[in-house]
Amino acid sequence: MEKLDGKKISEKFLFEVKKEVEYLKNRLNKSPVLATVLVGDNPASKVYVSRKIKTCQKVGIGSMDIKLPSSIREGDLLNEIDRLNKNDDVNGILVQLPLPPHIDVEKVISFISPIKDVDGFHPVNLGNLLRGNDSLYPCTPFGIIKLLKEYDIQVEGKNCVIIGRSVIVGKPLALLLLKENGTVTICHSKSKNLKEISKSADILIAAIGKPGFVTPDYVKKGAVVIDVGINSISDKNYAFRIKGEVGLKSIEKKGYLLVGDVEYKTVSNIASYITPVPGGVGPLTISILMENTLKAFKLQRGIKND
Numbered sequence: 001m002e003k004l005d006g007k008k009i010s011e012k013f014l015f016e017v018k019k020e021v022e023y024l025k026n027r028l029n030k031s032p033v034l035a036t037v038l039v040g041d042n043p044a045s046k047v048y049v050s051r052k053i054k055t056c057q058k059v060g061i062g063s064m065d066i067k068l069p070s071s072i073r074e075g076d077l078l079n080e081i082d083r084l085n086k087n088d089d090v091n092g093i094l095v096q097l098p099l100p101p102h103i104d105v106e107k108v109i110s111f112i113s114p115i116k117d118v119d120g121f122h123p124v125n126l127g128n129l130l131r132g133n134d135s136l137y138p139c140t141p142f143g144i145i146k147l148l149k150e151y152d153i154q155v156e157g158k159n160c161v162i163i164g165r166s167v168i169v170g171k172p173l174a175l176l177l178l179k180e181n182g183t184v185t186i187c188h189s190k191s192k193n194l195k196e197i198s199k200s201a202d203i204l205i206a207a208i209g210k211p212g213f214v215t216p217d218y219v220k221k222g223a224v225v226i227d228v229g230i231n232s233i234s235d236k237n238y239a240f241r242i243k244g245e246v247g248l249k250s251i252e253k254k255g256y257l258l259v260g261d262v263e264y265k266t267v268s269n270i271a272s273y274i275t276p277v278p279g280g281v282g283p284l285t286i287s288i289l290m291e292n293t294l295k296a297f298k299l300q301r302g303i304k305n306d
């Protein structure tokens, strides 16, 4: 089994972004700017947004950190987005999800200018992806495609099974794998024979949000396993079962352990390649966000993307 080192690959991508940002800064005296919009104080969302802002600083992308109360009216949030859409100094807009329940997420996402939609969630960007056109692609799915390429893992002709049909990961990933000529199946909570279908996968992607859901009986020998889950658990027995001593130590030290949707210890004995959690898909999501912000900046200035 070889570990797919998302952390290492993401550092490589970030280095490339940094170089190009520096080059553009020298040429245009301008750097890309990402506006992050955080509504409320969901602890996980706060951590994700602060990581995104830190990474902007690392690669020379400017950031605008907008924090709004969870009680904000939908109309006021839309006004805020309207201001960002019209601000020529802002190249990317990211509204961290989830939003409070009184706000219509579809309305908010659709309100972001598609050319600034660095999450790639706007219907125009998802529509371009569906049509097989270039677009701002959703970060996690595109990170997975780029990770497979870095390790020379062929998608063409392979059985790709995705467990999870979210609009953030499962659905766009299916389209990107299809673009690479994979044979794609999406499974979900209502799928029958989930184990059998998973076991037919050459490339298996777990994106369901259930800790350790994928056990060895879901995996064909030699399969490539991509784990998109990030789950926080506090059960010591379970932590030991899926991560051994490392898991126990983390719970004793921090009170929780981050695990994926795949039972890493047992599945890694069967898989040919596997992504760890943490250090697999997570860091790639952020590096693609930086790439998308740079791409949006260039699109807005009519600079060709290669």
Ligand code: GUN
Pocket: 094, 095, 096, 097, 098, 119, 139, 140, 168, 285
């Ligand atoms: N919440 C969980 N994942 C994401 C993501 O990729 N983008 C945004 N904006 N919110 C999220």
